[in-house]
Amino acid sequence: xxxxxxxxxxxxxxxxDAEIMxxxxxxxxxxxxKMATGIYSYLPLGLRSVRKIEQIVREEMDRAGAQxxxxxxxxxxxxxxxxxxxxxxxxxMFKLKDRNDRDFCLGPxxxxxxxxxxxxxxxxxxEYPMTLYQIQTKYxxxxxxxxxxxxGREFVMKDAYSFDRDEAGLDESYKKMYDAYCxxxxxxxxxxTIVDADSGAMGGSGSQEFMVKSPVGExxxxxxxxCGYAANYEKAVCIxxxxxYPQGELELTKVETPDVHTIEELVGFxxxxxxxxxxxxxxxxxxxxxxxxxxxxxxxxEVKLKNLVGCVDDLELAEPFMVRExxxxxxxxAGPIGLEIEVYADNxxxxxKNFIIGANETGYHFSNxxxxxxxxxxxxxxxxVIETGDACPKCGQPIKTAQGIEVGHIxxxxxxxxxxxxxxxxDESGExxxxxxxxxxxxxxxxxxxAIEQSYDDNxxxxxxxxxxxxxxxxxxxxKEEAQVQMAEEIYKxxxxxxxxxxxxxxxxxxxxxxxxxxxxxxxxxxxxxxxCGEGIVEFKKRTDAESQDMTAEDxxxxxxxxxKENL
Ligand code: ATP
Ligand code: MG
Numbered sequence: 275x276x277x278x279x280x281x282x283x284x285x286x287x288x289x290x291d292a293e294i295m296x297x298x299x300x301x302x303x304x305x306x307x308k309m310a311t312g313i314y315s316y317l318p319l320g321l322r323s324v325r326k327i328e329q330i331v332r333e334e335m336d337r338a339g340a341q342x343x344x345x346x347x348x349x350x351x352x353x354x355x356x357x358x359x360x361x362x363x364x365x366x367m368f369k370l371k372d373r374n375d376r377d378f379c380l381g382p383x384x385x386x387x388x389x390x391x392x393x394x395x396x397x398x399x400x401e402y403p404m405t406l407y408q409i410q411t412k413y414x415x416x417x418x419x420x421x422x423x424x425x426g427r428e429f430v431m432k433d434a435y436s437f438d439r440d441e442a443g444l445d446e447s448y449k450k451m452y453d454a455y456c457x458x459x460x461x462x463x464x465x466x467t468i469v470d471a472d473s474g475a476m477g478g479s480g481s482q483e484f485m486v487k488s489p490v491g492e493x494x495x496x497x498x499x500x501c502g503y504a505a506n507y508e509k510a511v512c513i514x515x516x517x518x519y520p521q522g523e524l525e526l527t528k529v530e531t532p533d534v535h536t537i538e539e540l541v542g543f544x545x546x547x548x549x550x551x552x553x554x555x556x557x558x559x560x561x562x563x564x565x566x567x568x569x570x571x572x573x574x575x576e577v578k579l580k581n582l583v584g585c586v587d588d589l590e591l592a593e594p595f596m597v598r599e600x601x602x603x604x605x606x607x608a609g610p611i612g613l614e615i616e617v618y619a620d621n622x623x624x625x626x627k628n629f630i631i632g633a634n635e636t637g638y639h640f641s642n643x644x645x646x647x648x649x650x651x652x653x654x655x656x657x658x659v660i661e662t663g664d665a666c667p668k669c670g671q672p673i674k675t676a677q678g679i680e681v682g683h684i685x686x687x688x689x690x691x692x693x694x695x696x697x698x699x700x701d702e703s704g705e706x707x708x709x710x711x712x713x714x715x716x717x718x719x720x721x722x723x724x725a726i727e728q729s730y731d732d733n734x735x736x737x738x739x740x741x742x743x744x745x746x747x748x749x750x751x752x753x754k755e756e757a758q759v760q761m762a763e764e765i766y767k768x769x770x771x772x773x774x775x776x777x778x779x780x781x782x783x784x785x786x787x788x789x790x791x792x793x794x795x796x797x798x799x800x801x802x803x804x805x806x807c808g809e810g811i812v813e814f815k816k817r818t819d820a821e822s823q824d825m826t827a828e829d830x831x832x833x834x835x836x837x838x839k840e841n842l
Pocket of ligand 1 (some may be wrong): 377383416423427717
């Protein structure tokens with residue numbers, strides 16, 4: 275492709291709502307343009323990268339024996355109503371009506387439709403195991419669309435679904451997808467970590483996520499270098515940490531604590547350590563209110579809590595007026611003593627002695643509190659967020675933590691959808707059985723954002739060869755010099771003949787502009803044809819190198835070809 279003909283609308287400035295580098299660079303390099311919040315068009319370069327990711331995903335799905343099909347994105351409501359997800363998705367689903375007033379939605383994920391397809395089309399149990407997939411645009415009216423392609427409202431996902439006769443079959447199908455995912459993310463050049471993930475309050479016997487560690491990732495992951503344990507925050511098991519508390523049971527004391535609200539203020543007031551406090555936080559869980567307690571220096575993990583409570587809708591902080599009504603005090607003085615709602619205490623709270631809590635009275639706390647004597651939680655469980663330095667639940671060594679971008683998710687669904695929609699089969703002995711399912715997603719467009727986040731520098735993207743829209747670029751320094759143009763054209767042609775996806779920057783721009791653009795859009799390797807072309811010498815430089823090397827035109831051409839082949 276000649277750069278003079280390429281739609282390459284690079285930008286110097288980007289809007290301030292583009293906060294993270296992948297978003298900024300994709301706008302600057304003319305990969306994408308925003309059409310509405312969380313909705314983007316893909317310009318030629320962006321689309322080429324997306325197509326490449328799709329192709330790698332497709333090849334590995336096919337290699338794993340999965341079959342590609344394509345569902346509509348505009349879907350009738352019935353299947354989602356039958357599974358209950360019409361309500362569960364709630365505002366996250368784009369819902370609409372047709373001219374006859376029938377309900378439709380734009381598909382956020384397709385478990386129901388694939389299950390329905392198998393119910394309709396599979397004739398015999400002998401057709402199982404079967405894995406079907408599609409690469410398709412998904413729609414989710416996300417509460418916080420942001421970060422460009424990272425969290426869009428319209429995005430491309432590969433979703434696959436496996437159908438097996440029994441759990442053992444599911445285990446095998448799941449393993450195949452696990453292996454395929456490892457191959458896909460390796461080929462994409464992503465440095466990924468596989469973590470155990472939460473499989474939700476209902477159903478599902480196992481789930482793992484593929485994460486790319488990055489400070490801009492929205493998921494917390496805990497991992498142990500000593501034994502290889504890795505889990506996301508929702509799933510990571512917290513081992514209670516031992517602390518020294520005053521011995522015996524001291525006398526419960528009500529202490530006046532005027533204008534003291536936060537843990538920091540309390541620590542200052544009582545001149546003690548944060549672990550001497552237990553904080554009590556009130557939540558609305560579906561239509562009831564509950565209280566949750568963790569040690570003062572810990573955070574509540576709302577997913578763990580939600581699963582424990584078994585609530586279906588969102589678990590939300592209780593409204594301030596309800597906190598006042600339930601505690602008879604201003605916000606900031608809640609405590610378990612005398613509270614008439616269920617109390618969920620973290621495992622660590624159960625180990626505390628002679629500690630401090632809110633007194634459910636404005637301006638007062640209790641000190642020397644002891645569980646059993648002063649109050650008894652209704653539930654004691656792991657409901658906190660794991661932290662750096664916590665003991666690894668597998669080997670006891672200190673845990674490390676990082677933020678991660680979830681690029682893929684594999685999930686043993688079990689019979690959740692086959693039960694709900696009636697996907698059964700009759701086996702050899704004439705017995706009716708329920709089909710066992712798995713589902714497997716990859717965020718195709720999010721993978722592009724992750725690849726950029728993983729590697730960029732001051733000049734722009736440093737893309738893996740497999741993901742870059744073009745693999746190489748040839749730049750004549752001065753397009754008025756016939757010899758330079760001639761040699762650049764020849765190298766361009768040879769590279770094309772060798773299957774390299776190459777750009778020729780034939781614009782009559784200053785060479786500095788050409789270098790800037792090539793770096794910005796992340797071309798993995800370049801050849802510059804300049805003054806030494808009379809001696810047959812050109813410059814060869816990888817995007818990751820600091821300096822270029824002089825080589826003969828032939829050597830440089832071969833170096834490009836072998837570099838690209840080695841990195842695909
Ligand atoms: P998240 O926790 O990030 O909201 P999810 O767990 O809801 O994602 P899944 O239903 O597991 O997402 O979807 C499969 C994959 O699709 C995810 O692993 C992710 O890579 C991608 N994905 C999900 N939501 C979005 C989005 N809003 N924009 C881009 N990619 C997304
Ligand atoms: Mg997920």
